[in-house]
Amino acid sequence: MSRIDPARARNRRDLALWAAWSMTAAVTVAVAAWGFHVLLDVPRELLPWAFAGLLTVPVAGAAPLSLRVRRQATAVFGATVVVCGVLLMVLGVYVVVVVGLGDDVDGSEHGVLGLSMVAGLVSVLLAGPVRARLRELVRGLAGPRRRPARAALETFGTRMSRAVPMDELLLQLTETLRSTIGPLGAEVWTGSDGVLDRSVSVPERSRARITLNEAELAAVGSARVSGNAWAEVWLPQVLAGQPAGSAVRVAPVSHLGKLLGLLVVARPLDGTAFTDDDDRALTELARQVGLALHNVSLDTALQASLAELRERNAELQASRARIVAAADASRREIERNLHDGAQQHLVAMAVKVGLLARMAGDDPASVQPLLQELREDVQATVTELRELAHGIYPPLLRDDGLEAALRNAASRAALPTTVQVEVERRFSSEVEAAVYFCCLEAMQNAAKYAGDGASVRVTVGLEQATLVFEVSDDGVGFDAAAGVNGHGFVNMRDRVGALGGTLSVSSAPGRGSVVRGEVRDTSPDRVASATE
Structure with a gap:
């Protein structure tokens, strides 16, 4: 299915409005001439004045030749409908009251004056409601009324305070931007370190990525709200995805000097130009979005730190359990070594000392070899105790x-x-x-x-x-x-x-x-x- 060019559709609508303006003016002039002829008998020659309204036809034909004049079609047609409608209402009231009721009164001046006052009073009472009704009709013909740019800022701030998830918040922001500032479309790009992805777009577009070098990153990060000419130099990828004949505004999203994303809105090139209020709203929105993205990154880092902390805590608990178990095992090993090693040597030495005491009196010659064995046992015991001490703390x-x-x-x-x-x-x-x-x-x-x-x-x-x-x-x-x-x-x-x-x-x-x-x-x- 072919896509309708928004600029061409806008031109056709403006031409139709200028044609409708010419027809409305011509009909109003003809009806007004007839009304004055009936009420005041002027003009006497009704036909030339009835066709005088056709002079608006060449004006309507020449107006589209100027882009600035053509863009005023909605305003001119709306004002004309309101004025002509009120005028016809007043003439209708006077014709109905003065002419319709004039046959029931005498032809005196007092009677006519009284009917004129009644007609004027009725016209005053009906003027307000008729004007309001006509304005509503004009607004309906001109299409939905665009919300002011500040509405996007107020809506985003309210949603931020409600702790809406970031994905949903960006989607709502994009929809609001389209309904307020960028009727042709709005996009939000997010990323870091010079790599930006198209996260959300309305109408929906395919995913895309922009990779900026150091010079581009510095230029984009320090830029203000900019248009097509600036984007052609620094962000041609953004313009590549926009409809033909669109005017684009790009607002870098930064926080503490770090580029975190982009806000992109588009309007018809021959439509209403972007205003200073639009740029101020985009600047403030970019600041708030940057703060929100920064908070999300902090929250992500915090969650990662908490996960790492939980993992370290689990490792620490397991390590402490192993240390306690190892300390208990070490104590048992020391007790076993003392019982089976040094203690047994000391017991054996005690037995040998007792034998030496008995043998010293019976056979003094046999004491010398036993003393040598006792000396070797003492050395072995000392060596084993030294090894044991080294194992505990050298x-x-x-x-x-x-x-x-x-x-x-x-x-x-x-x-x-x-x-x-x-x-x-x-x-x-x-x-x-x-x-x-x-x-x-x-x-x-x-x-x-x-x-x-x-x-x-x-x-x-x-x-x-x-x-x-x-x-x-x-x-x-x-x-x-x-x-x-x-x-x-x-x-x-x-x-x-x-x-x-x-x-x-x-x-x-x-x-x-x-x-x-x-x-x-x-x-x-x-x-x-x-x-x-």
């Missing part, structure tokens, strides 16, 4: 720092291990303990899974006040996508996560593995005390 870490503790752990590692610590200052005990035990866990994992002949390298450094550690090996490697949820990796992730740090694992079969962690020290006062 004294070297507390006294001498990360480098000494890590080098000591490397000397006892199952695989050849090198340590490089490029940190000169101390950190808080929590941070140093987290880094130490994570490195120790990674070294133990390498000893279990890297394979024979592998070597391990431990590095610790400082990057912008963040302590960074890395444990790498050149072993057989593993599939990192499937193997990072083991008990050891979970322990390491919980340790650094409790301090707000991060831990990553990278590996592939045949390419070794790398465990990297970052922990930021948030306790400068404790750092200072650790260095003293």
Whole structure:
């Protein structure tokens, strides 16, 4: 189905109105001439005056030649209908009252004067209603009356206060813009970072996208309400979707210097021109739409932050549960090691001391070998207690720092291990303990899974006040996508996560593995005390 050109339809309507104006004027002149002839017997020659109204025909034919005059067809025709209608009403009343009732009175001047006064009074009483009725008739012939531009602003503000969803709010805004400012159509474009999409349009048009470079983004974002010439230079995509023969106004939607969208309205090029009131209404609407879009983006960011916070909270709860379980397991292991290890050695030593006391009196020569065994048992007990203490919190870490503790752990590692610590200052005990035990866990994992002949390298450094550690090996490697949820990796992730740090694992079969962690020290006062 072909689309009717709005400009051509407007021209046809204006021509029809000028023709109707000429006919109305001609008929009114002819009827008025007849009325005066009946009432006052003037003019005596009725026919020439009856055809005098035809002089309006060439005027009506010449008026469309001027665009400015042609556009006044509605106003001229409306005023003519009202004036001619009131005039004919008055003549009709006088003819009915004076002529129709004059036969029932004598022909004296007093009788005629009385009838004239009655006719005048009736005309005055009917003038107001007739004028109002004629104006309503003219408005109906001229089409629906366009609402003022400020109505769009007032309507949008009211709907914003009712918390209408943004999609519905933009659709209602577009419909209001079309009924007030842009009868040919209205559009709302939204987006950010120079990428704008046609979100809503009335009448509905296909989706479209505009991508602006830095220069275009700066020019559009700082522009005021502009027309066709400006849009041809900076936003030709907007004009491409408009009807032929339309005048366009584009209002950039910005907030805090950031371009968030566009308001686009269109009118017939030969119709009523855009006014300063229209531009002011579009400017204020663009400001309010920018504020609304900014609030929506803040709400979206807030919802994303809340979702992330809920996820972090769930992770924190799970981490705390694992930490409690790990602490309980560690206590049970310490109790078991003390009961089955050091305690048994001490019991055995107590028995041997008792034997020594009895043997010293009976066979002094046999005391020497037993004392040697007792000495070895004491050394084994001391070694086991030292290992147990290292597992709880190594004294070297507390006294001498990360480098000494890590080098000591490397000397006892199952695989050849090198340590490089490029940190000169101390950190808080929590941070140093987290880094130490994570490195120790990674070294133990390498000893279990890297394979024979592998070597391990431990590095610790400082990057912008963040302590960074890395444990790498050149072993057989593993599939990192499937193997990072083991008990050891979970322990390491919980340790650094409790301090707000991060831990990553990278590996592939045949390419070794790398465990990297970052922990930021948030306790400068404790750092200072650790260095003293």
